[in-house]
Amino acid sequence: MSTAVLTVRDLSVRFRMRGGGLVAAVSCADFDLAAGECLALVGESGCGKSVLASALLGLLPGNAETAGTATVDGVELLGADERTLARTVRGRRIALVPQSPAAHLTPVRTVRSQLEETLRELTGTPRRQLRAAAVAAAERAAFPASHLDRHPHELSGGLAQRAATALALVGDAPLLLADEPTTGLDRALVDRTADELRRHVTDGADGRALLMITHDLAAARRIADRVAVMYAGRIVEIADAEAFFGRPGPRHPYARGLLAALPERGFTPIPGLPPELSDLPPGCAFAARCDRATDRCGTRPGFTGGLACHHPVTAVAADPAPDRG
Numbered sequence: 001m002s003t004a005v006l007t008v009r010d011l012s013v014r015f016r017m018r019g020g021g022l023v024a025a026v027s028c029a030d031f032d033l034a035a036g037e038c039l040a041l042v043g044e045s046g047c048g049k050s051v052l053a054s055a056l057l058g059l060l061p062g063n064a065e066t067a068g069t070a071t072v073d074g075v076e077l078l079g080a081d082e083r084t085l086a087r088t089v090r091g092r093r094i095a096l097v098p099q100s101p102a103a104h105l106t107p108v109r110t111v112r113s114q115l116e117e118t119l120r121e122l123t124g125t126p127r128r129q130l131r132a133a134a135v136a137a138a139e140r141a142a143f144p145a146s147h148l149d150r151h152p153h154e155l156s157g158g159l160a161q162r163a164a165t166a167l168a169l170v171g172d173a174p175l176l177l178a179d180e181p182t183t184g185l186d187r188a189l190v191d192r193t194a195d196e197l198r199r200h201v202t203d204g205a206d207g208r209a210l211l212m213i214t215h216d217l218a219a220a221r222r223i224a225d226r227v228a229v230m231y232a233g234r235i236v237e238i239a240d241a242e243a244f245f246g247r248p249g250p251r252h253p254y255a256r257g258l259l260a261a262l263p264e265r266g267f268t269p270i271p272g273l274p275p276e277l278s279d280l281p282p283g284c285a286f287a288a289r290c291d292r293a294t295d296r297c298g299t300r301p302g303f304t305g306g307l308a309c310h311h312p313v314t315a316v317a318a319d320p321a322p323d324r325g
């Protein structure tokens with residue numbers, strides 16, 4: 001059995017607002033990520049996915065309050081001080097593949113210079129070996145050596161993504177965290193980027209894992225082993241990707257709605273809007289939009305067997321909504 005690279009237990013993030021209000025951005029997230037595995041964390045914008053990523057990297061703003069635990073490669077992240085996070089976590093245990101590579105790269109420096117600096121910092125590569133090491137690092141992300149002396153603005157979107165990925169891989173971190181890595185790319189480039197991320201997990205002899213945060217279900221389907229669906233700050237379903245995208249399909253009504261809203265699956269939107277994270281109902285947060293809701297859903301469902309739902313769908317073909325009486 002593979003060892004867990006990332007273990008998240010009961011992780012919650014709240015933001016204390018001026019005036020005393022609380023925004024429950026992440027509630028009770030609970031999952032493991034094994035070496036060699038790709039987990040796609042999916043859900044609509046604003047559901048808490050990126051806040052969860054920021055919590056893992058220790059990049060939450062000062063008004064955040066956290067609870068629970070998150071452990072990577074033996075290091076507990078939530079209690080770690082800034083020095084520990086900067087010296088032993090970011091880049092070394094968790095490599096971030098950013099949402100906007102072009103913005104993430106330093107605009108006034110060439111890719112080579114940024115790679116050499118990262119190599120010096122993370123691996124202690126001696127000066128005389130830096131040039132060859134930068135070429136090798138670029139090669140790992142399929143970034144052409146012929147473009148190493150270019151500045152970020154001279155790169156296409158795909159090459160900027162590869163440059164950012166090359167930088168992320170330098171420290172050989174066991175966890176690759178890709179936060180919306182395909183935003184703004186055309187379909188062909190989305191596929192290629194997703195495949196490359198997957199390759200770094202599959203080919204890594206050193207037990208790397210990938211947590212891909214995305215609203216792009218096609219990209220998730222392409223490379224994920226498992227899918228975690230987030231709604232209103234909560235993970236409501238974790239399932240094997242093949243069963244989730246194929247048969248029997250998702251079991252949580254929101255997850256089913258997400259798939260049904262895809263153009264190739266009928267384009268049926270989920271009615272209504274998600275609740276404000278500052279004003280969540282006491283029961284299931286999806287109840288106002290759910291055609292399976294009953295009185296029981298006024299009580300918050302626990303997360304058991306990979307699901308947080310009182311009336312999950314149990315069969316593909318015909319599973320009528322429960323009797324509301």
Ligand code: SF4
Nearest residue numbers: 284287290297309310
């Ligand atoms: S708990 Fe109830 S309201 Fe929430 S998703 Fe399940 S059936 Fe729908």
